[in-house]
Structure formats: C-alpha cells, structure tokens
Amino acid sequence: MNQKYLIPLTTVFLLFLIAYTGVQGAGLQVFFGIVFPYLAVIAFLGGFVYKVFGWASSAVPFRIPTTCGQQKSLPWIKQNCIDNPDTPGKVFLRMLLEIFLFRSLFRNTKAAFNRNESNKLAYSWEIFLWLGALAFHYSLLVVILRHLRFFTAPVPACLTWLEYFDGIIQLGLPGIFISGIVLLAATLFLLARRIFDTKVSYISQAADYFPLFLIIAIATSGIFMRYFTKVDVIGIKTFTMGLVTFSPVIPQGVGGLFYAHIFMVSVLFIYFPLSKLMHMGGVMLSPTRNMANNTRAKRHVNPWNYDVKTHTYEEYEDHFRDKMIEAGLPVDKKE
Amino acid sequence: MSKELTPDEALDKINFTPKSGNWMDTTPSVQIKPGMYCYAAKADSVKTLGLPNARPWNPLEEDWKLPENWQEILHQGIKERLEKFRTFKIFMDVCVRCGACADKCHFFLGTGDPKNMPVLRAELLRSVYRNDFTTAGKILSKIPGGSRLGGGRPLTMEVLKELWYYFFQCTECRRCSVFCPYGIDTAEITIMARELFNLVGLNIDWIATPVSNCFKTGNHLGIQPHAFKDMLDFFVEDIEEITGVDCTPEYQKKGADILFITPSGDVFADPGTYTCQGYLMLFKYLKDKYGLDVTWSTYASEGGNFGFFTSHETMKRLNAKMYAEAKRLGVKWILGGECGHMWRVIHQYMDTMNGPADFLEVPVNPITGTVFENARSTKMVHITEFTADLIKHNKLELDKSRNSNRVITYHDSCNTSRGMGLLDEPRYVINNVCDNFYEMPSNTIREQTFCCGSGSGLNAGENMELRMAGALPRANAVKYVHEKFGVNTLGTVCAIDRAALSTLCEYWVPEVEVYGIHELVGNALILPGEIKRTQDLRMEPLPGMEEE
Numbered sequence A: 001m002n003q004k005y006l007i008p009l010t011t012v013f014l015l016f017l018i019a020y021t022g023v024q025g026a027g028l029q030v031f032f033g034i035v036f037p038y039l040a041v042i043a044f045l046g047g048f049v050y051k052v053f054g055w056a057s058s059a060v061p062f063r064i065p066t067t068c069g070q071q072k073s074l075p076w077i078k079q080n081c082i083d084n085p086d087t088p089g090k091v092f093l094r095m096l097l098e099i100f101l102f103r104s105l106f107r108n109t110k111a112a113f114n115r116n117e118s119n120k121l122a123y124s125w126e127i128f129l130w131l132g133a134l135a136f137h138y139s140l141l142v143v144i145l146r147h148l149r150f151f152t153a154p155v156p157a158c159l160t161w162l163e164y165f166d167g168i169i170q171l172g173l174p175g176i177f178i179s180g181i182v183l184l185a186a187t188l189f190l191l192a193r194r195i196f197d198t199k200v201s202y203i204s205q206a207a208d209y210f211p212l213f214l215i216i217a218i219a220t221s222g223i224f225m226r227y228f229t230k231v232d233v234i235g236i237k238t239f240t241m242g243l244v245t246f247s248p249v250i251p252q253g254v255g256g257l258f259y260a261h262i263f264m265v266s267v268l269f270i271y272f273p274l275s276k277l278m279h280m281g282g283v284m285l286s287p288t289r290n291m292a293n294n295t296r297a298k299r300h301v302n303p304w305n306y307d308v309k310t311h312t313y314e315e316y317e318d319h320f321r322d323k324m325i326e327a328g329l330p331v332d333k334k335e
Numbered sequence B: 001m002s003k004e005l006t007p008d009e010a011l012d013k014i015n016f017t018p019k020s021g022n023w024m025d026t027t028p029s030v031q032i033k034p035g036m037y038c039y040a041a042k043a044d045s046v047k048t049l050g051l052p053n054a055r056p057w058n059p060l061e062e063d064w065k066l067p068e069n070w071q072e073i074l075h076q077g078i079k080e081r082l083e084k085f086r087t088f089k090i091f092m093d094v095c096v097r098c099g100a101c102a103d104k105c106h107f108f109l110g111t112g113d114p115k116n117m118p119v120l121r122a123e124l125l126r127s128v129y130r131n132d133f134t135t136a137g138k139i140l141s142k143i144p145g146g147s148r149l150g151g152g153r154p155l156t157m158e159v160l161k162e163l164w165y166y167f168f169q170c171t172e173c174r175r176c177s178v179f180c181p182y183g184i185d186t187a188e189i190t191i192m193a194r195e196l197f198n199l200v201g202l203n204i205d206w207i208a209t210p211v212s213n214c215f216k217t218g219n220h221l222g223i224q225p226h227a228f229k230d231m232l233d234f235f236v237e238d239i240e241e242i243t244g245v246d247c248t249p250e251y252q253k254k255g256a257d258i259l260f261i262t263p264s265g266d267v268f269a270d271p272g273t274y275t276c277q278g279y280l281m282l283f284k285y286l287k288d289k290y291g292l293d294v295t296w297s298t299y300a301s302e303g304g305n306f307g308f309f310t311s312h313e314t315m316k317r318l319n320a321k322m323y324a325e326a327k328r329l330g331v332k333w334i335l336g337g338e339c340g341h342m343w344r345v346i347h348q349y350m351d352t353m354n355g356p357a358d359f360l361e362v363p364v365n366p367i368t369g370t371v372f373e374n375a376r377s378t379k380m381v382h383i384t385e386f387t388a389d390l391i392k393h394n395k396l397e398l399d400k401s402r403n404s405n406r407v408i409t410y411h412d413s414c415n416t417s418r419g420m421g422l423l424d425e426p427r428y429v430i431n432n433v434c435d436n437f438y439e440m441p442s443n444t445i446r447e448q449t450f451c452c453g454s455g456s457g458l459n460a461g462e463n464m465e466l467r468m469a470g471a472l473p474r475a476n477a478v479k480y481v482h483e484k485f486g487v488n489t490l491g492t493v494c495a496i497d498r499a500a501l502s503t504l505c506e507y508w509v510p511e512v513e514v515y516g517i518h519e520l521v522g523n524a525l526i527l528p529g530e531i532k533r534t535q536d537l538r539m540e541p542l543p544g545m546e547e548e
C-alpha cells in the first residue's frame, strides 16, 4: 500500500482518537478545549506573520511578471489590460481575478497524445480542477464565516443572512447547510484526483494528503455533530464565547466528539504556517503576478545591484586595433 | 554520440502516465544519457570569465571534480539567493502540487519523463530546500524517516547529478508559469539552479564558451571585428545582385541617430542571415528616403546574452556593452533586432542592471513622430515595434506579391511572449508583407506558445534527442497547419528559433522553411532605384519569375 497516504491517514485517525479518548477517558477537557486551542491560535498567527515577513524581507531585484497577453506598446495596438497590466490599477485587477476567481487555473488544459498516423497532440480544456478548487475554497470560507456566530454576541446581521442563504434548501431538521456538504464533496474530489490521476499522484507527498484528510475529518465531525449527535449548541456557545473573552469555561454535557473537532482544527492551525497551505499568503506576493509589465517604461531599482567587471570598449579596441584599422573600421586611437 | 532516433522511434517513447510510487526512490537510478545532456564547459572558457572551479570534467564520469566543500558552497548559495530573490523564496514555499503545470512543458510532452513535469523539476530542488531551510523540515529530519515524510532530502552527490541533468532539460520558457495559480515560474527556479551550478563549476560548454567569446570578442560566435564586417559586406554584395542597390551599413558611427544591435546568429547562421539582409535593406531605405542614420557596432555586436543562462551577474557583464557603446557613440536611442531571450533581458533586466540610460533620449521615431512610450526609460525599441509603426504611418512602400508563394504561420518565441507580451506587432508586420497568414491552434500560440525545445543555451549538437523531443509540441502544431492550410513558412522573431526551428522542421515537418520577419520585409520592400527583382533574398525565383 501507499505510505504517502497511509501515514497521513493514520495520523489524522490518531489525532482524533487522542482528543476523543483524552476527554472521554481522561477528562482532559481543559487541555483539548482551552490550552491547545490558545496555543494553536498563537502558533498560527505567529507563524503566518513570520512567514509573510520572511517573504517580504527578501528583495525583488527585477520586475519580471509573466505576461499572458499583448503588451502596451503602440497606441493603436490593443493591450490586454488584465493579463499584461502596465499600471498598478490593472495589476490590482489581475490580482483580484487571480485571488478570487483563480484565473490562471481557469486556463488549464489537458494534453493527450494519439499514436496513430496523424500522431496528434491534442489539448482540451480541463475545468474540473478549477471547479473543484473554487468549490473547496468558497465553501470553506462560508463554513468559517458561519462559525463566527459562535464567537460573536450578538451575532451580526450579515452572518444571519449568510446562514439563511446557506440553508436555503430546507431539508429536514436542523436545516441542511449547503456549504458543509460542498466542502466535504470538494475535498473528497481533490483527494480522489490526488490518488487516481497518475501524474498528480506521482508528484504528491504525504504533506499533500495530510491536510486533505484533516479537513475531511473536521468537516465530517462537524456534520456529525450538527445532524446526528445534535450537540448542545448553547453549551458550546458559552464555551466559545469564554474563549474569545479570555474567560474560558468548560461547559457541561459536551462530549468527546466536539473536543476532537476543536483539536483537529487546532492542529490545522498549527500546521498551516509550516506548510504549503501558506499559498494563501504567497499568492498575493508572487512577483510574476503582482508586478506591472512596464519595466522598459519605468526603471525598477535593484536594492543589491553591484558593479561587475566588464570588458570595456578600450580593452576591445586595444585588442583588435590593427585588424580594425586594416578593415577600415573606425577606431578611437590610431595606435 | 548516441545513435540518433528517428521521429517514429521518438514518438514510440511517449507516454504521459508515470509509474506509481515515490519519485524520490528513483534518484539513484537516474542516468545521464547521451543525446539528452550537453557537454561540460571547457576549462578555458570558465577561466576567461573568472568563474569558479575551472577544470576539465565529464558528466558521464563518476567523479565531477568538485571542490571539497561543494555541499557547503551550495547550501550557502541557496541561502543567499533566498534572501536576494523573493521569487525564489515564495516559489520554494507555496507550490501545492496541484499538477496544473504538469502537462504544460514541452519536454514532458515530448519525452513523457515525469521529472520533466515543471512541478517535479522544481520539487527536485524544493525537496532539498525543505530539508535544509524550513522549520518543518528541520523538525522532521530529527525523526527517522521524517525528512522523507515531509518530502525533504539531503543534498547528496546523487541528488546533485539529478538536479544538473534536469535543470539542463528546461529551456526557461515560462509556459508552466502561465498556468500556475500562484504564478510559480519554473524558469526562475532553473535560473537559480544554474547559478548554483556555476558556483561549483558545473556549467555546460554550449553556454560557457559563447559567454566567454561574447565577453572578449563582443559576440557569442567569437567573430572578430574585421570578420564581422566581412560578413555584412558579403550580404551587401548579395543584396546588390538581387536589387541593384548598395546597402553598405555604417559601423561605430559617432553621432548616428540610432544604434542597432541584433544577435550575432543573424550575421553568421542561415536562415538568420537573410533576416539580417532585411535589416540592411530597411536601414538603407530609411536613410535614402528620410535621412535616418543607423549604425552597427562590432563591439556591441551581440544582442543575445547567454550570460542570462549562467547567472544574473554574468548577464549583467555581457549586457553592459549595449549602454556603454550607445553612450560612447552618442546615439539617441537603441534599436534591437529579432531575438527572444535578448528581449527578455532588455525588457525585464537591462535598465535595472545597467541603467539608468540618462545619456540617451526617449525614443522617438523621427519619421512618424511616434514616441515609444513603452520604452521611455530603457530607451531601446524592438524592431517589429519600429517597423509596425512605419507601416501604420504608410512610410514603407511594400510589394506583398513578392511573398505570395509563402504560406505563413507565426511562432511566438517564449521570451517575447511570456516575458514581454510582443504578440500583435510582428503579426501586423507579417500581414502587411504577406497575404497568406494562418495561425496555429490557439493552445500553441501567443502566451501559450510552445518552445522550440532548444532555448536557454540548449541548442547544442550533442543533445539532439532532447531537443527534438522538446520540439515535438511546436512541430505538431506546425504540421497541423501545414496539412490543413498548406503552410510552407514558419515565421519567427528569434535568432535561436531561426536555427532551432530549422532543425525542428527538418526532423518533424520537412516541407516547412523558417523565415525571420524582416526577411519577409526585405523581400517586399521596394528600395528606391532598385532593378526589376526576379529573386528573393534566398536567390530563389520570385513568384511568377520561375521560368525566366
């Protein structure tokens, strides 16, 4: 079997068990509910800031955007303002589309080669990765926003609306939230792709499976609590409000499943800045996307530019003077 | 030298389904294969440039004769570059291995080798970075088997050989970067990797020797000043025979309006030489009609810059000549010929490295009055921008019918499309000098263009199998338009392309010939006082003149 995904799978399973038994068996509510989440949030914030500052402290010596359309040149040639921006405003637009709509991923194609008499390489539009990624990120965002209701009192109106729209398909009691289902489905799709697409599976590391399994476990435990075990929401709200107001309390009658959920979320928080999940910050700083393609129009300064040894014209002429004179080429010094 | 593969044998090898398992297990079995790698740099060339560890060595031999502390040098080198280049640091950190870039690389499409997937190429180095530079990697490396779990590995000799082999199978074309949701540019990672190799003396000769020639003699081919002039004289004679007009250029002329710089490939290698004749004719035309004074220089006689494939520093050392010569001659601005990587260097690096060019004027086309706003600071204009402007203002007399036997398609070169965005200017020129223009399929042109397979200094002779494999996606699209529209001409604005695409066509689509855009301009341009033309610049009969 493939240890690239077996190890992360086992790890996530163990994480769940640790918290569940830790609470159910050993009564470690305070650790899993209070101490660890606080530590996780500190690690997340600290790690995130550290990482972003680390990137920002590296120099940007050259302005090297990847240009994906017509440059701005002669006035009568139509520039591609989004994919080849030359002003900060246009760069902003490119970045918005990149960050919120994954524009580059939208271009994705799939190559196929047919060994027959025409031997054609064919490229077809491949939209599923884009769809899957978009579904995953947006449903995750909605789920996170929805959870803010546990950390705010009174709950802001916009959250109530969000919940209203998220639960618009009224099915059963409590009503179904679309975001949770989509999140789970999209994560499973991304996982399936990683396992069954041979190219992606070949490049995948344990570090790619781990967050997927972790999110699947978090989403599943959440869904379980909401629809099946029907946890005590009032008790949980008392608990979460305690956390944000820095006067934590352990509620009565909330079981191990909830602590396992919180614990896995905390692990995800700690894991985040140490991992590829930092692409969330990286996408905004990526110099091939966030710079204007106007290097010829406006000089870019390299903070560490230094002088180099060159071969000067004088050295060149000294070397070739006779040959140049003989060939009738102009020279600065006749001998 | 390996036995050369036939196109059919090459096609038989293609398979896009990698084996299962962990690629890290395959490192020990990587073998540097003849036909797929370039020869080691000659000690002399490395010495001329004053780069480290000049010595004879052979990639196929066990011992690469590295300095004792090579690991430390490379570790230090990576560390320094992480601080100096935000690109490098971010690209090492944020790849999510989504695989969007995987089948975008021409080398993967042509070889099916999974390590030619851009993401995996980058992972080869990223795995070392994870092990040595990240918090997670450092923690994990303390537990047995931990490094591997985190996708890290120490930099061993085996790993170094794998890195070397595969970073010299990337042409720095940036196609992968177009598709990556974070803009991760494997070309940039390759640039870093090659800088690192140079720190321990692991360059290839096809790069190091042109660089050392260029440094000393002024151009990659090491053409000395008198020989350079001889070549142009030879073109002048040919043009005179064809048109009856003497197009003798100026050299190193102080106070000329414009300094013209083009890759030396145009002066020395067919079919670039015909493009060069096109330039000479254009300048003659502008001189006679409008009094424009253009000068060439034997000192700055190289537009190309293989230093770019060596290190940022070497790139700067070679590039410095352009501004130095423009300053010495006191020209107003610089005009650049048709070339790919030359233009990436000029467009994205030159001003930063060797500017500010405050001794030059903001480029204005004196004939049309157009101010080249997009070159306001760097003060260097691309010749197709210049020619397109002239045509737009009706300043050139052109006879399209002289190109009517050319059914043309256009290859965007990687650097001008993805490192600049020069897409419609050459198309405009083509459409004004020829009638039969057909585009290749949209996934293979403009920003999605496929590399010729020989860029970034990989256009050597000994790695022909690699080059022809990398050329396949481009050739496949050419073949498609050849069969569909009868295309017989592949136009390009790149000197390396002119040589590399010719080899590509000979191998994959022998019915198609490669043309520079200014060769087509030269054919169509009606020179003042010319005789009745019966031949094109290749001295083939013009359409309608075949029987005379």
Ligand code: SF4
Pocket (backbone or CB within 6 Å): B094, B095, B096, B097, B098, B099, B100, B101, B102, B118, B119, B179, B180, B181, B182, B183, B184
């Ligand atoms: S497209 Fe970008 S993020 Fe995805 S695998 Fe390639 S380099 Fe990594």
Ligand code: SF4
Pocket (backbone or CB within 6 Å): B104, B105, B106, B107, B116, B117, B118, B121, B169, B170, B171, B172, B173, B174, B175, B176, B177, B186, B187, B190
């Ligand atoms: S830059 Fe070009 S050659 Fe290099 S990995 Fe990317 S697609 Fe392949």
